[in-house]
Amino acid sequence: MHARHNAAFTALLAAALFGATTPLAKTLLGTLSPFMVAGLFYLGSGVGLAIGIVIQRLRRTAKERQNESRIQVAEVPWLLGAIAAGGVAGPALLMLGLSSAPAATSSLLLNLEGVFTAVIAWVVFRENVDVQIFLGMVAIVAGGVVLSWQPGGTAVSPGALLVVAACVAWAVDNNLTRKVSANDAMVIACLKGLAAGSVNLSIALLLGAHLPGVGKMAAAMLTGFGGYGVSLVLFVVALRNLGTARTGAYFSVAPVFGVALSFFLWPEVPSLSFWIAAVLMASGIWLHIRERHEHPHTHEILDHIHRHRHDEHHQHTHDFDWDSEEPHTHPHQHAPITHTHAHFPDIHHRHIH
Template sequence: MNRSVFFALVAATLFGASTPFAKLLAGDMPPVLLAGLLYLGSGIGLTFFRIVRDAGLKPSGLPPTQWPWLLGAVLFGGVLGPVALMFGLTSTSGSTASLLLNLEAVLTAVMAWLVFKENADRRIVLGMAAIVAGGIVLAWSNQSTTLSGWRGPALVALACLCWAIDNNLTRQVSASDAVFIAAFKGLIAGAVNTALALGLGAQMPQLLTLLATLLVGLL
């Protein structure tokens, strides 16, 4: 199996597995604070990994022309996307949310084709259509038909759109150190959302809940 494909599958598996755990935490703290702490967990964990790997902190090596792409990815993928997901999880089951998160891959591909003019393979198009159809059917069976019942899934779909934008922006800096990019996203986005939540009056959770949240974020 191609190494890039393998790591993509592992990343998707870990992300999907973390969603039900995030759902469990969603009832214990405000969505914005939860989003911030999850990303802080990722940023802190990956920063320590990078320090150990490189025997200290080294320059990122990211060219100045690529910083706008990375900052845009942080905004959409690290700040807006997680907040939308956490709000969505407050009124969506963990299983439904995990299914709907498949939309991220579809929206990423559509945006790559339409905006960045990448080639579209017929098999990929058919596969994406099957993912969308399956997700909608399975999510529909678990949701109320009222407008309020679809607010949660709509927010999860919005999060997927934000991450699709993030993926396409990150692709512009993909030649740089992947660990640095992920750690930078986690630290900046996590700090922004956590500070915003605390500024709005949220309270930090108890130590065990805090550690559990950071660990789930690292996944």
């Protein structure tokens, strides 16, 4: 499969896992408070990924551990900002909004996350966009609106404004995470999960909620591990390879996966709005996949650490004994180079147009 299709598939798989969380949550956790649900989901993702990281590192050789990617000091503010916006503020604002906003309104407004993500990426971080990508984004968002639209459920209330604020927080999170996406995706997702889980669980307990039984707690944390943890790992990998706006667009199709799973769990004939939404979102995905962005561009000197092969962007020597194994991870420098090829705004192509 072509690299661009691999990257798109990664983003769509992240969306599918996240979208499946909603109907699964309905079957598992109908009696818990919103903050308790969010806390257990996020904590499950953080703890599950932490276990995975420990197992992964125990299996690595000493040389692999020495060269593995580590978050640099200059990147820490970006990561802390992402955790504060997406792991703390976003969930808290959403749960507060859900307590007073109608469900239909909330579902409709959550589609704004993809819009805000793209706008921040395009306006603030100057990520490139052309007509085809813009139209694809419009089609995907329109599909989300159709899917969640219910007449009479769109009144603007304080709760609705809190949901909008949550979307802004997650959009900021997505764009800040882009700045650290070259690092280990599992570590980034783990830190976010532990932070968000601790905050939401603390709020739930302070508001008088009690921890559920062991069985329900385990089910919640396992659901969170897949729907929030693994999904976020895939999302970070997609950010690394696609850029923020495109990854956000693909991730915006998550609701259609959730609705599809709901039809499977509770069999019924899909409504017309589902098929209209599916066609709109599929059209948006098609527009994104068929994109070919190609022009002469210059790579400036860049020092970083990430898993790579010795492709046209990684023609460097090693200051250690290399056994010719690829891909591998170590600190390396990119020499200036000017060339032309099709590319996304990935970690090597964040240039101004």
